[in-house]
Amino acid sequence: xxxxxLFKYTLQLADDVMILGHRLSEWTGHGPVxxxxxxxxxxxxxxxxxxxxxxxxxxxxxxxxxxxxxYPYKRDVLQWTNALIVEQKNGDFAQTIVxxxxxxxYHYYHLEALSKSTDxxxxxIGAKSVKEARYHLQYSAEWMVRLGDGTEESHARMQxxxxxxxxxxxxxxxxxxAESRLVESGVAVDLAPIRVKxxxxxxxxxxxxxxxxxEDIYTQQGGRNGVHTEHFGYILAELQxxxxxxxxxxx
Amino acid sequence: MNKNLPLYEIFIRxxxxxxxxxxxxxxxxxxxxxxxxxxxxxTRRQEGISIWVIESKDxxxxxxEDSDAFYAPAxxxxxxxxxxxxxxxxxxxx
Amino acid sequence: xxxxxxxxxxxKIDRDERIEPRDWMPDSYRKTLVRQISQHAHSELVGMxxxxxxxxxxxxxRRKLGLMAKVQDEAGHGLYLYSAAxxxxxxxxxxxDQLHSGKAKYSSIFNYPTLTWADIGAIGWLxxxxxxxxxxxxxxxxxxxxxxxxVRVCKEESFHQRQGFEIMLTLCQGTxxxxxxxxxxxxxxxxxxxxxxxxxxxxxPNTKQSMAWNIKRFSNDELRQRFVDMTVPQAELLGIKIPxxxxxxxxxxxxxxxxxxxxxxxxxxVKGHGPCNKxxxxxxxxxxxxxxxxxxxxxxxxxxxxxxxxxAKTA
Numbered sequence: 001x002x003x004x005x006l007f008k009y010t011l012q013l014a015d016d017v018m019i020l021g022h023r024l025s026e027w028t029g030h031g032p033v034x035x036x037x038x039x040x041x042x043x044x045x046x047x048x049x050x051x052x053x054x055x056x057x058x059x060x061x062x063x064x065x066x067x068x069x070x071y072p073y074k075r076d077v078l079q080w081t082n083a084l085i086v087e088q089k090n091g092d093f094a095q096t097i098v099x100x101x102x103x104x105x106y107h108y109y110h111l112e113a114l115s116k117s118t119d120x121x122x123x124x125i126g127a128k129s130v131k132e133a134r135y136h137l138q139y140s141a142e143w144m145v146r147l148g149d150g151t152e153e154s155h156a157r158m159q160x161x162x163x164x165x166x167x168x169x170x171x172x173x174x175x176x177x178a179e180s181r182l183v184e185s186g187v188a189v190d191l192a193p194i195r196v197k198x199x200x201x202x203x204x205x206x207x208x209x210x211x212x213x214x215e216d217i218y219t220q221q222g223g224r225n226g227v228h229t230e231h232f233g234y235i236l237a238e239l240q241x242x243x244x245x246x247x248x249x250x251x
Numbered sequence: 252m253n254k255n256l257p258l259y260e261i262f263i264r265x266x267x268x269x270x271x272x273x274x275x276x277x278x279x280x281x282x283x284x285x286x287x288x289x290x291x292x293x294t295r296r297q298e299g300i301s302i303w304v305i306e307s308k309d310x311x312x313x314x315x316e317d318s319d320a321f322y323a324p325a326x327x328x329x330x331x332x333x334x335x336x337x338x339x340x341x342x343x344x345x
Numbered sequence: 346x347x348x349x350x351x352x353x354x355x356x357k358i359d360r361d362e363r364i365e366p367r368d369w370m371p372d373s374y375r376k377t378l379v380r381q382i383s384q385h386a387h388s389e390l391v392g393m394x395x396x397x398x399x400x401x402x403x404x405x406x407r408r409k410l411g412l413m414a415k416v417q418d419e420a421g422h423g424l425y426l427y428s429a430a431x432x433x434x435x436x437x438x439x440x441x442d443q444l445h446s447g448k449a450k451y452s453s454i455f456n457y458p459t460l461t462w463a464d465i466g467a468i469g470w471l472x473x474x475x476x477x478x479x480x481x482x483x484x485x486x487x488x489x490x491x492x493x494x495x496v497r498v499c500k501e502e503s504f505h506q507r508q509g510f511e512i513m514l515t516l517c518q519g520t521x522x523x524x525x526x527x528x529x530x531x532x533x534x535x536x537x538x539x540x541x542x543x544x545x546x547x548x549x550p551n552t553k554q555s556m557a558w559n560i561k562r563f564s565n566d567e568l569r570q571r572f573v574d575m576t577v578p579q580a581e582l583l584g585i586k587i588p589x590x591x592x593x594x595x596x597x598x599x600x601x602x603x604x605x606x607x608x609x610x611x612x613x614x615v616k617g618h619g620p621c622n623k624x625x626x627x628x629x630x631x632x633x634x635x636x637x638x639x640x641x642x643x644x645x646x647x648x649x650x651x652x653x654x655x656x657a658k659t660a
Contacts, residue, residue, distance in 0.1 A: 032636025150642025280643035
């Protein structure tokens, strides 16, 4: 019988990386520099690959012939539990880098801890993905500094992006009820120490970037309960286009 | 300001025990970015475990017009090769 | 008698030796290569767009990853090719300018729209199939950097055609609706794929010189014939029909005779009147222009860092 908490937790982790990977893949073919086009696609591939591992695990828990594709392709908006930050539009390269960096600050330390989960499969997925996330964090942190401390224009764009995105950062560290219950058994990651590490990294890189964190941050949240931003429906419209047009076919 | 990012030459060691080998070039604003780019561009299929980068303009190359003077004189130095020396068949491995 | 530089060069070519960047070469050889390699690079770059159009709508996670990896490879291949062209003394940005101004050409096939998921299958199967047919001989091209780039490209590209064929096969083994989708894609992509090999030999004035220089190893018509001969049995295996009433096996030669190509359409698309020419170029120009501040910032930061480093050294 499936453990509902673990199942929800698995989907929540999967949804984060699925949607961010989907967003990043929108850059493929449109990057600001050919080399960065390739780099962003690499990150997108990593993230969707991680999502795939997690969805496969969810399908295994649920049984009933479920597959990895049932979750991304057949759930409607209210059933998705990703954090709001990952569904934000790509915007310019500054917005994309800031969104990526904020997520990486959470993701890397989170995976590092997840690799020590008492749940064997979670630990396996964590250990596999943490290597990728470490590279992502290095990549996005370097670009934070380069663009923050680059030209006047790049600095202004980055500062704007920080102002726009910081409202979504804190949600990553708010555990759901299911998550909190799983922390006790060592299955889920305790977010409190992750938050400390993530903020330390954030502050270090912000300082080096010559950027400033906004003083008044109001945390937007809701994604974990299925209450998303208006962008989300359009993501699903594209992502699920084939399933909606031709239900239950093999491609 | 020059709008072009400088060109870097990329060298990859495919595994320990082998030399770094020239694989191509790419553009980057600094050596650190060149390393990151090289990782993304030239090692997507596990082609390498170590990367060297150098800005193309910093490479000094020999002149192809000198090739006769440089390389032809080695042609008749047959005494540098083991087959130049006659040994009896009984000495099997030397 | 002392041989001229040009004669020495041709002798080297005739011995099937490679030419390297710093070797002497006739101006016309350099120009031909720059034109061909940059066109090839542009084709990879623009070629990302019709397929990229389906990344966000790919029907499963497996397909999404496969397609994204493929489109990303095309960016990589464009990069290898720009690198090869740069060894001839032309900068990537100059080549971009030529693409963006419409002065440089790219493969016309990418000016056709991808309308259904089957188009992704058809492109992989036919367009990549044709590209591989063109590219394999280029691995032995006389210009070293181009040949080496092509070795890399061909090695990486071997999965692209298989991916396309697998998509087609899935559709052809699926519902009647899916099979009809596959047939429709074949109908739309077949003739443009044949056009990818370029004009008939009689209309291709540069072929002779390119072959004398070992840049080209086979003529357009030879490669086109090989492609048809390879592809027809594959279509039979899929159970879909090639849209050519004149297609017929010549028992004697073992080659397929095929119908006349609509060259008027070909030249119209080359001139910029294809269904997607404007969109494709606009997308490339937009990416480049919107990336300008990123490139400037990166250079500014690199300069600052260098100054700081020098200051620290002298302090």
